[in-house]
Amino acid sequence: MKSVYLSLFCGLLGIPLMGVAIPPQVNGQTEISNGKLVNALRLLNTQEYEYQHERGQFATLQEMLSFLRTKDILSKAPIDLENPKPYELVITTSPDGMHYQITLKPTADPNGKNTVCRTAAFSDDSGLIYLGSVIGCESPTQ
16 A cells, blocks of 8 residues: 555656656747757758868758768757758758858747747858847847
């Protein structure tokens, strides 16, 4: 009988602790921290130059994902680059392949300001990474 009470007590104690371990979600989608956004862009910038060194031009989004997959780097990325929900990843290259721009921004959600006001990350072939948010949103505290 004591073991039943002990099991119930441990189970009830574990329920609040499980709530702490679950990452915060908005509309069923996991938040991505600013640090992970920056680290994802650092990885992509570095790999764009690796790709350019090997192939003579910068990679489009699909070329980059394939390149990361073959180098076994995709699985080590700070976020899921193939499905970065609630963000979208865009890599735009110039027609000659000599320049690129990377955008990692929240996907449009017409239902709420909380998704619109998430931080976005941007970079290009200069290697500089910018974080920003929509005008009218409060700036995030760090």
